[in-house]
Amino acid sequence: MDTESVAASVDARREQLTALSRKIWEHPQTAFEETYAAEQLIDALIERGFTVDVGVGDIETAFLARYGDGSPVVGTLGEYDALPGLSQRATANREPVEDGAPGHGCGHNLFGVGSLGGALAVADAIDDGLEGTVIYAGTPAEEGGSGKTYMTRAGAFDDVDALVSWHPGWYNAPTAASCLAVDSFEVTARGTPSHAAAAPEAGRSALDAIQLLNTAVEYMREHVPDPVRLHYVITDGGAAPNVVPAEATAEYLVRAPSRTQVETVSEWFRNAARGAALMADVDVEVTQTGGVYGVRPNETLAATIGEVMTDLGGFDVTDRALAADLHETLENGSEAVSVLPADVRERARAGPYFTEPLDAFDAGTTGSYSTDSGDVSQVVPLGRMTTATFPVGTPLHSWQAVAASGSVGVDGMCYAAKTIGATLVRLLSDGDLLAAVSEEFEARGGVDYDSPMPADADPYELFDVARPTLDLDTSDRVRVVTADD
Ligand SMILES: [Zn+2]
Structure with missing residues (x-):
């Protein structure tokens, strides 16, 4: 035919x-x-x-x-x-x-x-x-x-x-x-809620951890190979400014032409998330939601x-x-x-x-x-x-x-x-x-x-x-x- x-x-x-x-x-x-x-x-x-x-x-x-x-x-x-x-x-x-x-x-x-x-x-x-x-x-x-x-x-x-x-x-x-290989992650931070003005010392902000992680990502950008792309959005940053956020969530993408490049940067990103948790004194959970070649x-x-x-x-x-x-x-x-x-x-x-x-x-x-x-x-x-x-x-x-x-x-x-x-x-x-x-x-x-x-x-x-x-x-x-x- x-x-x-x-x-x-x-x-x-x-x-x-x-x-x-x-x-x-x-x-x-x-x-x-x-x-x-x-x-x-x-x-x-x-x-x-x-x-x-x-x-x-x-x-x-x-x-x-x-x-x-x-x-x-x-x-x-x-x-x-x-x-x-x-x-x-x-x-x-x-x-x-x-x-x-x-x-x-x-x-x-x-x-x-x-x-x-x-x-x-x-x-x-x-x-x-x-x-x-x-x-x-x-x-x-x-x-x-x-x-x-x-x-x-x-x-x-x-x-x-x-x-x-x-x-x-x-x-x-x-x-x-x-085209680009990619890993995608959802990061959820869990802290301790508290009145942001009356008892800030009693709270631990989940949003702080997300902000610290995003700061890390900004610094990483200078030191990753040129084709690597990093993007993020905060999907939940707390409900009201007068409450220390008990939970915060953000989504991240790590892209590069090769899986090896993606995986190297993803490993660094996971470490940065651990560091953010320590700095904010909260728990941080990283879930991989996607990963393709x-x-x-x-x-x-x-x-x-x-x-x-x-x-x-x-x-x-x-x-x-x-x-x-x-x-x-x-x-x-x-x-x-x-x-x-x-x-x-x-x-x-x-x-x-x-x-x-x-x-x-x-x-x-x-x-x-x-x-x-x-x-x-x-x-x-x-x-x-x-x-x-x-x-x-x-x-x-x-x-x-x-x-x-x-x-x-x-x-x-x-x-x-x-x-x-x-x-x-x-x-x-x-x-x-x-x-x-x-x-x-x-x-x-x-x-x-x-x-x-x-x-x-x-x-x-x-x-x-x-x-x-x-x-x-x-x-x-x-x-x-x-x-x-
Ligand atoms: Zn399509």
Whole structure:
């Protein structure tokens, strides 16, 4: 099956994929609570004949679907969590559906369904005689919680030869870049409350410990390697100035290109927290809430994705009027194009959409962000790309991104489905290509994965989320994974 047939297979499902992405957009659920999206995606996979393991890595909304037989095994990742507070209608003015409610500001409703379209197209190719297996990994809690860490640790990708994934954006290009590894911590200090004026000597301030720790972090900044980034916020600093705070909480991130750098600085940070506790004469508890690797790039996969995009060409945006209106509302829409190669900026600036396929233009660079895909990329070669689901220059996590995710984004989503499907079909049908992909993976260090998260970390406890249950029509093709599996 060639790129054209894969494209036809996606086009034949365009209505189904569009409706599904819209339904998930209308039911935005945040990290670890994404039951609606997981159920919808699982149903679609079952209907197409996939078998599905649910509850992977002891995460209720994580699942692993597969179709076909034997090796090679290739597949894709689907995200579907929303962001808190970003509720927005599919209109070109700021208008929440419901004040304060979540919204799909990172386009993960498109992400999950675009990847689904790609996996279903590969299933069609397998029916046509292509040998091998395709998997679709449903990966929750990307925005906070790192669902993929728990899945990777549970061995979800151990028998997979290569994965191709994507993210919504405003141009079409593979990425060959890495990004930052990160550790995240919650620090809680516990002191002794007291009247701040009448009996200050009887109190010990939990907030003092947090302030001392933050002062330490400021001093650390001068003496960490240049790429290291340290950030913090105080989430609870006490209730009233006339009461010595008995409890105070802050959250911290330690980022750097390599795990070794992160771990060295994290160790120093833990020591600083101990010092702050001694200085303030209070108890300080440090809880690691997250820890992921940077992405290990695979330039062979990036080049293949680029070839497939060139084969496909660009695409048209169906609702160009809404796209143009949304583009108008962006404050820096035309400045954002400076991230693109110089020779295409003029064409991109013309907007509202820029759908010309580009080759990877970021090889050898490290993006200033972190993602739990980093963990996956340490155990299996991972190809990544961006497609143009949003008007040119749309920032992620903006209301414009929510609006486009519920409307004009579907064209870019189907383009992602075609690119994923056609790249996976190439990997299944071209043994030399797959060998080159895994050779590059090995040359970059092979599997060297040791999750920094404590073995007993319970994300539901860490993120204070009630463990949900999926409402599935359990058939013989759905298997609920238990801790013993
Ligand atoms: Zn995202």
